[in-house]
Amino acid sequence: MTGHTPSPKTSTSTDTGAGADTRTGTLAIFDDKAAATHHLADWLLQEALAKTDGPFSLALSGGSTPQLLYSMMASEPYASRFPWARMQFFLGDDRFLAHDHEDSNSGMLNRLLFSHVPVPAENVHLIPTAGTAEEAARAYEAELKTFYGADTLKPGKPLFDVNLLGLGGDGHTASLFPGQPVLKERTAWVSTCVPPVAPYTRLTLTYPAIDASRHVVFLVEGASKRETVAKVRAQDPSCPASAITSMGDLTWVLDRAAAPADA
């Protein structure tokens, strides 16, 4: 593994080949969820402190898996050490719901992280909820473009320093759900998606926006995800996560239970 990606302290790591394989990525496997999450928090802190020539931009995932990470970041020893004023937070996806709805990813982040740390309000870019879902997608894309300083993504100029992703049992990541038109989107940075089975209309970063990240990190835990992790790493086309790539590197941070048997 390169020194720039989250590497495990306590367990094994498996490189997929020379150089950063930005499709299948590098595995970082930890004994349990707490160890994996601690290491990711340590790595994020190190990366945030190291980025001194501009803002440190993160796209955060929703769902249940990263909640321990967000609580950790809001607690000591992390809360007083992150350079909050230099950090810019975006969401990888959200349900098109009021932010105080219990199923809103923004609401979860407000509760667990943003309400506990001194991050300036203007550095927190939640997905809008005004108007239609399509209008909200356009508004969020405009906000991203203002932050990026250009209307088109440029090779070698990442939109995000870190893009934290999760993985659903059906192979979705962010709100890129199997079989949905959003998977074909190559121009827009933000799109709507109506999942075939999961609840709520979603807004999600698209492949081009996610791929424009310096580091893509999948955080996946639990035995129920093991088979899906293996499918994605084998580039199974039925899993939208298989098509994620990165401008820099891609790492899988896993607990032992989620790790493929041969890892």
Ligand SMILES: O=C1O[C@H](COP(=O)(O)O)[C@@H](O)[C@H](O)[C@H]1O
């Ligand atoms: O719907 C979502 O699911 C994925 C995975 O969530 P988890 O609860 O299985 O961890 C998540 O990454 C995404 O942000 C979320 O909106």
